[in-house]
Structures are given as C-alpha cells and as structure tokens.
Amino acid sequence: MTTYGPASAGLGRQAAFYHPALFYGTEGEYLDGVGTFVQDALDREHSVLVAVPGPHLPLLQDLVEGNRKHVTWVDMRQAGRNPGRILSMLQEFADRAVDARTQASIVGEPIWVGRTPAEAWEATRHEALINLAFTGRPVSILCPYDTALPEDVLAQAHRTHPVVGAPGAYRASPRYTDPHEVCCDCDTPLPEPPDAVVVPFGERALASVRDEADRWAAAAGLPPVRRTDWLLAIGEATANSVRHGGGRGTLRLWCADGELVAEIRDRGRLADPLMGRRRPDPRAAAGGRGVWIMHQVCDLVEFRAVEQGLVLRLHMGLE
Amino acid sequence: MPVARRAAARPEPDSPEGRHSSVVFSDDRQWAEHLGVFVRSGLERGEQIQYFADTTAPERVLRALTEAGIDAAGAVTRGQLSVSVAAQTYLAGSGFDPDTMIGLWFDAAEAASASGYRGLRVIGEMSWGARDVAGADRLLEYELRVHEEVFAHVPLTAWCFYDRRLMADAYVSVLASAHLTHRGEPYAVPALRVAPLADRPGLLMSGSAGYDTRDAVAAAAAVISGAAARTELDLADLRHLDAASLAVLADAAAGRPGGTPLKVRQAPSPLRRLLQLFPELDSVVEVVDR
Incomplete structure (x- = not known):
C-alpha cells in the first residue's frame, strides 16, 4: 500500500486536484489534521476557505491566531445545510482564487454527527461530484470525517475521496469509485409518504x-x-x-x-x-x-x- | 378556476384610458349591440368612424347598423364611416407591425381632423391575433404600448373587438386585460395580467409570472426595450415572479440606449429574494421604493 506523508505534503498537492478525507476521532486529531492543512496553505499564500460546522470554527481560528483574517470562515451548518449547494460555494471560491492568481485550499466538512440519513446521502453525492467538478484544477479540498459517524457514511467517504487517512498518514483510497457510479448508488429508493x-x-x-x-x-x-x-x-x-x-x-x-x-x-x-x-x-x-x-x-x-x-x-x- | 373579472370603475370616456377599450362578446347579437352603440355615439359627436373587419363581411357591418336604425349608407357616402378589411389594410404587406401601426394612427387622426371631424373612432376585430398571421405574436405588445404612445397624444377612440368564438378564452383574457377599460362579457383573470399604468409611463404586472406566462412577459419586455428610462413596472399585485421572467425583463432594460436600470415599484418578495440570490442584477433592476 502506498503511504503518503501528512496532508500538507501530499503527492501532487501543488500540481493537481487533491481531495483527501481526514478521519479523526478526537479534537486533538481534528486540530492536528485540519490545522496542519490550513497552516501549510497559509504558508504557501493560498486562498483558504474553511467551511466546517460552527462549533469547530473557534477551535481552528485560535489555531491560526495571527492569520485569522487571511482565511474565509464559513459555518457549514448554515451554508451547507442543503448539501446540494456546497459545491457551488466551493467552485465560486476556487474561481475567485484564480482571479486573484492564487491557489485555493479548502476545508469542507459536509457531514457531521446529527446529519439525517437523507442529508448524508446527498452530502455523499456532493463529495463524489467534487471530483468531477475540479478534475484537473489545482485545488486542494480536505474533508474531515468524525469517526463517530455511521459506518455506511464512513464507507462512502472511502469511495468519494481519492486519498484517505488520518493525521500524519494519507494513502490512496483503494475503494475510490468513479463519481458517476457513486451518484447512481446514491439513487436509493425514497420512502413513501403516508399521506400526500x-x-x-x-x-x-x-x-x-x-x-x-x-x-x-x-x-x-x-x-x-x-x-x-x-x-x-x-x-x-x-x-x-x-x-x-x-x-x-x-x-x-x-x-x-x-x-x-x-x-x-x-x-x-x-x-x-x-x-x-x-x-x-x-x-x-x-x-x-x-x-x-x-x-x-x-x-x-x-x-x-x-x-x-x-x-x-x-x-x-x-x- | 379564476374568478370573473369585476367590473372596474369606468374611467372618464374622454380620458386616454377611457378611449381604448376591450370589448368581449360571444354572439352576433352582442356584436351588433356594441357596434350600434359605438357608431351612433361617433355620429352624434361628429367623429369619423372606421371599422376594420377580420372575419365579418363589410356589407354585414353596414346591414347591422341599418337594422339598428342608423343611416350607415349616408354616413359612408359623406365619408364619415368606412368599413374595410384588416387583411387588405393594416395587415397587408409584411403583416402586423406595432411600430407601423402606431404611426398610422397619428396619420389617420390628422386626416380626420383635416376633414373637419372632431375626432377619430375605430373598431378593430382582433381575431386575426389568434391565427398564423405574421407579427400576430406582437399583438399584446401593441395593446400595451398604445395607451402611452397613441391615446395620450391623439383624439382617438378605439374599441378592440374580441370574439370568444374565434379566440381561446385564456388568450382573450390576456389581451382584454391589457386595456384599462372593458366592455361586454366578463373574462377570467389571466394567470399574469400585464396592463399599462393609467397615470404614468409604465406597466402593471399582477398575478403569477412563470414559464406558462412567458409570452406575456416577453410582450412586457418588448415594451420596456423601446420605452423611455422613466417607464416603471408596478408589481404591487404580483404574487410570483420566476428567475426567467426577471431575466427577460432585466435584459430588455439593459438593452436600451444607455442601459438604464429597470425601475420597479412595490417589488414583491420573490423579486427581492431573486435580487438577493443574484446581486449582479442590482445594476439592471432598480427597486425605487426599497
């Protein structure tokens, strides 16, 4: 199995699209994994967007204290309440980075503990579509996943991210799957309403x-x-x-x-x-x-x- | 099912809004009654009267007037009354063109005045608007424009005859409601009503604008594209406006010389929401009472 180093030093980070899933079990792992990614992006003078659930924002803001104003902070619970609108936000940010002649580095956490199964399916579809939307573009998008999430959600993250790992060790995902196939798999039967x-x-x-x-x-x-x-x-x-x-x-x-x-x-x-x-x-x-x-x-x-x-x-x- | 349109307070007959009326009917008796009232009033006022037929034979018009006790033959002989066929007059040539038509009214009113008449009154059978006549798709645009571009300037009285037997009810509703004065049978309120503003240049849009009402929105856009920058849209009674309709209206304003923004009064909540979603439209749509 190929093992990469920290997300910040990931293979091809500079040249091509980079879309790792970070699996974290503790706040320390979260801050280590996300913090390293953000700090590295700031060091490289990238345009940085951090879109994570609101409660995580202050933790990360404290971490990059002096550089807080160089990062765009977004509460994903609001902006990404509907997972279907997240990709538009990410693409818009990446486009603006191109306009500003910088690279975009994004932390996008679309699924958190408490998301309904229906939301998680659409967020999984969103994760697959990220791979289609950014193919060939020099954009890095780190997606943190709480290991307390349901098993099926974590399993899908292995299919939607070309690279997966924990702080300090990223590797190519052997279960990575063509985005079109993932989208088809997301077309699960919908429950019938009792009365409509x-x-x-x-x-x-x-x-x-x-x-x-x-x-x-x-x-x-x-x-x-x-x-x-x-x-x-x-x-x-x-x-x-x-x-x-x-x-x-x-x-x-x-x-x-x-x-x-x-x-x-x-x-x-x-x-x-x-x-x-x-x-x-x-x-x-x-x-x-x-x-x-x-x-x-x-x-x-x-x-x-x-x-x-x-x-x-x-x-x-x-x- | 939409409710029947209420009888609006009728404007003063001699005001611009009172001189352009839609007349909706569905049988020959109603047709003859409207015809008789209109012609008799014109003769009494010393106005010149022109009837532009579509499907009705001219001799039938004259016969109906005679049966109503009007000396139609005498009026024709002295040049006060004429009955002609639209296809041989204003629809001849390349078809219907609102710009040409508006110019013709100025000429016709001037000619009537030069002949000593106190004004010009005209009946037009509008049923050709439902057929495959070149330019027929601009009929609503025309009806919306004439209030400001003709009736505000020319002593013209016009009754537009809408025969339900020849036009679909939904289309009659859209066209009839573009007039500020209505006579004859009530009609169903159209999904989207577009009408001229009575007291200032502009259009009123009420109801619900969506994909289904795109023809009416396109007509409104055609009016806006050729109108002066001070032309306003009053949307006080517009319940819904979709993004496509807003885009068509904004495009029309942006295409005007100088690209002056479209002035909107009483912007409804969907328009305000669309402007939030698309702030770039702020430069082409100006909500004046925001």
Missing part, C-alpha cells in the same frame, strides 16, 4: 399549481418569508418538468418531521450530474439556473433517477 396531496400538472396548470402549493404551505404553517423560497423552488421545478420532463408532471405535497416536502415527478433525465452546482448567469436561460435556485433556497434537495424518469424532493423546515 397529489397535484398533476401540465403547462396550462402551472400558475394554479403554484397557487395551490402556496395555499397548502400557508395552511401547513410555513412562514411567509419561507413561502417565497418554497414557491421559487416549486416554480422552477414544475417549469422544468414542462420544459424538459415530457411536458407534464405530478406534484405531491406532505408534512413530515417538522418540515414540508414537495415532490416533483416527471419523465425527465438529469443529463449532467453537475447541473445546478455552479452559480449561473442569472440572465442565461441555460446553465442550470433553476436547479441552482432550488439548492440555494431549500434545506434539502433530493434527486432520484428512476426507471420512469426523474423524482425531485424539495424539503423546507417549518422553523
């Missing part, structure tokens, strides 16, 4: 579907501010069904575990798995603008390619 409002739609019914979804969400207790987001997402999803999903679709609405779910089912295909994972030009019709908006405004977006087409579930918390 069913609204079939075609182009002529789009406005009444939007109104129906709005009334239903209001009755379910979604606050007005979030209803705006809810409607933006459903409007984009139903329009996509009409435009790209066979001209019509079915909307189902239900409440579960303190959140509202809208499912849009049509005969479409998600041709590009990276669709909607990069900030689009708002004035360009093509380029995944609708999917990107869904990811930005929803708490979780689940995509499933099924035999009959595409299933999309938009989740929005009532809080």
Whole structure:
C-alpha cells in the first residue's frame, strides 16, 4: 500500500486536484489534521476557505491566531445545510482564487454527527461530484470525517475521496469509485409518504399549481418569508418538468418531521450530474439556473433517477 | 378556476384610458349591440368612424347598423364611416407591425381632423391575433404600448373587438386585460395580467409570472426595450415572479440606449429574494421604493 506523508505534503498537492478525507476521532486529531492543512496553505499564500460546522470554527481560528483574517470562515451548518449547494460555494471560491492568481485550499466538512440519513446521502453525492467538478484544477479540498459517524457514511467517504487517512498518514483510497457510479448508488429508493396531496400538472396548470402549493404551505404553517423560497423552488421545478420532463408532471405535497416536502415527478433525465452546482448567469436561460435556485433556497434537495424518469424532493423546515 | 373579472370603475370616456377599450362578446347579437352603440355615439359627436373587419363581411357591418336604425349608407357616402378589411389594410404587406401601426394612427387622426371631424373612432376585430398571421405574436405588445404612445397624444377612440368564438378564452383574457377599460362579457383573470399604468409611463404586472406566462412577459419586455428610462413596472399585485421572467425583463432594460436600470415599484418578495440570490442584477433592476 502506498503511504503518503501528512496532508500538507501530499503527492501532487501543488500540481493537481487533491481531495483527501481526514478521519479523526478526537479534537486533538481534528486540530492536528485540519490545522496542519490550513497552516501549510497559509504558508504557501493560498486562498483558504474553511467551511466546517460552527462549533469547530473557534477551535481552528485560535489555531491560526495571527492569520485569522487571511482565511474565509464559513459555518457549514448554515451554508451547507442543503448539501446540494456546497459545491457551488466551493467552485465560486476556487474561481475567485484564480482571479486573484492564487491557489485555493479548502476545508469542507459536509457531514457531521446529527446529519439525517437523507442529508448524508446527498452530502455523499456532493463529495463524489467534487471530483468531477475540479478534475484537473489545482485545488486542494480536505474533508474531515468524525469517526463517530455511521459506518455506511464512513464507507462512502472511502469511495468519494481519492486519498484517505488520518493525521500524519494519507494513502490512496483503494475503494475510490468513479463519481458517476457513486451518484447512481446514491439513487436509493425514497420512502413513501403516508399521506400526500397529489397535484398533476401540465403547462396550462402551472400558475394554479403554484397557487395551490402556496395555499397548502400557508395552511401547513410555513412562514411567509419561507413561502417565497418554497414557491421559487416549486416554480422552477414544475417549469422544468414542462420544459424538459415530457411536458407534464405530478406534484405531491406532505408534512413530515417538522418540515414540508414537495415532490416533483416527471419523465425527465438529469443529463449532467453537475447541473445546478455552479452559480449561473442569472440572465442565461441555460446553465442550470433553476436547479441552482432550488439548492440555494431549500434545506434539502433530493434527486432520484428512476426507471420512469426523474423524482425531485424539495424539503423546507417549518422553523 | 379564476374568478370573473369585476367590473372596474369606468374611467372618464374622454380620458386616454377611457378611449381604448376591450370589448368581449360571444354572439352576433352582442356584436351588433356594441357596434350600434359605438357608431351612433361617433355620429352624434361628429367623429369619423372606421371599422376594420377580420372575419365579418363589410356589407354585414353596414346591414347591422341599418337594422339598428342608423343611416350607415349616408354616413359612408359623406365619408364619415368606412368599413374595410384588416387583411387588405393594416395587415397587408409584411403583416402586423406595432411600430407601423402606431404611426398610422397619428396619420389617420390628422386626416380626420383635416376633414373637419372632431375626432377619430375605430373598431378593430382582433381575431386575426389568434391565427398564423405574421407579427400576430406582437399583438399584446401593441395593446400595451398604445395607451402611452397613441391615446395620450391623439383624439382617438378605439374599441378592440374580441370574439370568444374565434379566440381561446385564456388568450382573450390576456389581451382584454391589457386595456384599462372593458366592455361586454366578463373574462377570467389571466394567470399574469400585464396592463399599462393609467397615470404614468409604465406597466402593471399582477398575478403569477412563470414559464406558462412567458409570452406575456416577453410582450412586457418588448415594451420596456423601446420605452423611455422613466417607464416603471408596478408589481404591487404580483404574487410570483420566476428567475426567467426577471431575466427577460432585466435584459430588455439593459438593452436600451444607455442601459438604464429597470425601475420597479412595490417589488414583491420573490423579486427581492431573486435580487438577493443574484446581486449582479442590482445594476439592471432598480427597486425605487426599497
């Protein structure tokens, strides 16, 4: 087995895309692994983004005391609440680094203890897509994984990271898997809701579907501010069904575990798995603008390619 | 099912908004009644009257007027009344062009005035708008533009005849609601209503704008692209606006000479949210009462 040194000295770090998973069991291991990566990136004058769960931020900020302002700090629990929007943030940061003629070094911790299984699946999909999005780009993205996470989540991390390891020792992941295959594996069957409002739609019914979804969400207790987001997402999803999903679709609405779910089912295909994972030009019709908006405004977006087409579930918390 | 449009408070007949009316009907009796009221009023006022038919034979128009007790033949003889066919007049040649049409109204009103008439009144059968006529897709743009570009400047009274037997209800709703005065049968409120502002240059958009209403948004964008920078969008009653519609409207404003931002009043929450998501649009969309 090939064994690499510390993440900071990883093979090819300077020349190519570098995407290691760091497995940590203690705070000390976390600070050692992440801290070394960040300090090394700062020493090399890279643009550094640290997107980790909020409680981890102060620990890392203390570690790089003098350089705190040279790092962009992001609470992943907020920015990455929906795992589907994380990649857009990372790509935007990497693009800005290119503009600033620096390299981007990123710490991205998309899965933490407490993530729901559904969120963990979409975060795993996100991890696989990182490999597609950054192929050939000189970007380093270190992803810390708490070893207290469920076994299946940790197993997926071995499939989505070309390099894995613990502080001090990184190695090529023998279980690394083609990102497209991982994405297919993420298309797990979704649980059937016990009770849902069913609204079939075609182009002529789009406005009444939007109104129906709005009334239903209001009755379910979604606050007005979030209803705006809810409607933006459903409007984009139903329009996509009409435009790209066979001209019509079915909307189902239900409440579960303190959140509202809208499912849009049509005969479409998600041709590009990276669709909607990069900030689009708002004035360009093509380029995944609708999917990107869904990811930005929803708490979780689940995509499933099924035999009959595409299933999309938009989740929005009532809080 | 949308509720029937309420009878709006009718503007003063001689105001610009009162002189451009949609007239919706669904049988010959209603058609003849509207025709008779319009022509009789024009004759009493000493105005010149022109009827532009689409599917109705000109002689049938004259017969209906005669049956209503109006001396149509005499009016034709002295040049006060004319009945012609759209396909042989303003739709002849390369089809319908709002710019050409707007110019024609200035010429026609001037000619009527030069002949000693106190004004010009016109009925247009608009059913060609539902057929494959070149330029028919610009009919809504035209209806939206004439309030500011024609009726505010010219002593013209126009009734646009929308025959339900010849046009889909949804299309009639969109076109009829682009007028500030309505007569005849009520129509269903369209998903997205676009209409001129009565008191200043601009458009009112109300309802819900999405992929399904893209034609109406495109018409609004066409108006904005050719309009002066002071033209505003009033969105007080707009419940929903999708990103594509906003992009089309923003593009129209950005394409104007000088690239002046689009002025928006009463911006609804989806527009404000989209501007948060896409701050780069701040340079092309200006929320004036933010």
